Amino acid sequence: MKYLIVGLGNIGQEYTDTRHNIGFMIADALAKKASVSFTNLRLAYYTEFSHKGRKVYVIKPTTYMNLSGKALNYWMNDLKIPIENILILVDDLAIPFGKVKIKPKGSNAGHNGLKSVESVLGGSNYARLRFGISDNFPKGRQIDYVLSGFDDDERPALPALIDRSVEMIESFVTVGPELTMTRFNNSDL
Numbered sequence: 001m002k003y004l005i006v007g008l009g010n011i012g013q014e015y016t017d018t019r020h021n022i023g024f025m026i027a028d029a030l031a032k033k034a035s036v037s038f039t040n041l042r043l044a045y046y047t048e049f050s051h052k053g054r055k056v057y058v059i060k061p062t063t064y065m066n067l068s069g070k071a072l073n074y075w076m077n078d079l080k081i082p083i084e085n086i087l088i089l090v091d092d093l094a095i096p097f098g099k100v101k102i103k104p105k106g107s108n109a110g111h112n113g114l115k116s117v118e119s120v121l122g123g124s125n126y127a128r129l130r131f132g133i134s135d136n137f138p139k140g141r142q143i144d145y146v147l148s149g150f151d152d153d154e155r156p157a158l159p160a161l162i163d164r165s166v167e168m169i170e171s172f173v174t175v176g177p178e179l180t181m182t183r184f185n186n187s188d189l
Helices: 019-033 065-079 112-121 142-146 155-175 177-184
Strands: 002-007 039-041 044-051 054-061 086-092 100-103 127-132
Touching (some): 002 065, 002 155, 019 054, 019 086, 019 127, 019 142, 019 155, 044 065, 054 065, 054 155, 065 112, 086 155, 100 177, 127 155, 155 177
Parallel strands (some): 002 086, 086 127
16 A cells, blocks of 8 residues: 655745645655655655554645645656545645644645645645644734744644644554544544
């Protein structure tokens, strides 16, 4: 069994540790736990490891958020991974900070990275790990908000939330999205 984990984010120092880059941060933590490192390959930073008999491929697209689907399309086809074995790691304004959820499908909710993914996959029938970043921004300031860092009162909780996200990814590749949802979606840290 092969799985492709896609952390969404933007490359470049100015985007490091921003809310919009939580997908990269989770992918980094997943790779660190597996004791592997990323290599800059075609359209993405890439790594792979085995987890409980399953092959896990992880990419962080280098195409910038709005073209994430381009990298996904390349690696999905190159590695021959079916859509049901793909998990997208994404920030979500509609979920309060402190919550992380797995969904087997759903809308893109206006997220440009997910819009790009959907244009490649031909719909929204793919799993995603939604990391809540809240929506505490003034009207018209959404872009500034998602491209800013986490607040001082949020930062202490980040390591545990990222660790939980890694556990959810490991669960996804071993037992699938439904059992992972049952186990994790409504529980708090």
